[in-house]
Amino acid sequence: MSQALVSHKVSLTTLSPVFIGAGEEHVLSPYSDFIQQGDSLVYIDTDKLQEAMQGDKALVDAYVKGMRQFENNRSTFSLEDFITNTLQKEVQDFAARIVTVDGDIQKNQIRQFIATGGKPYIPGSSLKGAIRTAVLLEWLLKTNEGKKQLGEIKMHVEKRDWKSLKRINPERQCFGGIANDVFRHLRVSDTETIEEAKLLVNGVKRVSLKSGRQGFSKRRSDIPQWSETLRPSSTTSFSLSMGTPRGKTAFSFLNEKSLISLFSIINKASLDSCLRELDELEGNREFRDFFGFYENLEHEIESLESNEAILRLGGGKTWFDNSIGLLLDSDDFGSDILFGGYLKLLRIGDLPFPSTRSAIVRNNIPVSPLGWVKLAVLD
Known part of the structure; x- marks a missing residue:
């Protein structure tokens, strides 16, 4: 039986355009x-x-x-x-x-932002999924069971044992199965609806690149996916509640019902993602606007109060934001050669990886990443 929930109201402010699609059937012609x-x-x-x-x-x-x-x-x-x-x-x-559009849409369709009653909102599932990834990274890095999982992954990569590697499921080991998933004790509501005036239709492309150390590719998709996005500085709020099952879990933030501890975990993952992007994009003239955004983001993360967090969610995230990739592509796991072996064994890709970024484009130039938001406890 769970103990009583401790609930907090949390504000959310978009730092970059955010896109969360309503589904393939929700497109405008x-x-x-x-x-x-x-x-x-x-x-x-x-x-x-x-x-x-x-x-x-x-x-x-x-x-x-x-x-x-x-x-x-x-x-x-x-x-x-x-x-x-x-x-x-x-x-x-x-x-x-009437909705503002940034560019000439011509005869292209528009992907709609998820909405209720015509007003956009951010689903709690999107927020919780992004939080879950950050917690998984922390578990792998800090707990004995997580370190064991990481060691097994490393061993199977070194042995090129694809079948054994594929059977490893760190997320299940971390959170448990569907019936006993410990993350059910973290509850995240949908946000309050947001003013329609905060929507802006942008062109979104996957733009190809190589790291600044190796030059960059100018290959890019020809046609952008025009999408309703939330403008930067859009604000809303949601409820985040925590309860704990009887007995201790592997998660101190749940045991203590500490939102401050959870935010610290989120911020570490976000800073790692930010620093990786800065490293990959340094010297890449085509992505200079991206680089400037991440320079500012790094400063903001490092300047946060304890009751604030920065998180990435929705469309436009890289593979690293949706997986344990940030940890595998680090000194805590091993060399670039080892990480490259992991990618090849699981048929994910080759280094440098990933070779594209989802970007807001203007005049065919990538000007902004998507999905970054700032959270702050209101009570």
């Missing part, structure tokens, strides 16, 4: 859902659009015919022309809301 006018996107109320055509077969036929017109495998249909010329209405007559 330029042929039915929005019209770009300068640096604004007019989201169309499709019910009103259907009402304007209802009962008029000629209008419906004109809309359907327009949607089927293609030239060089590209639709030539313009929703704005259809509204102003065919319906002889104003675009604003069908406006559901």
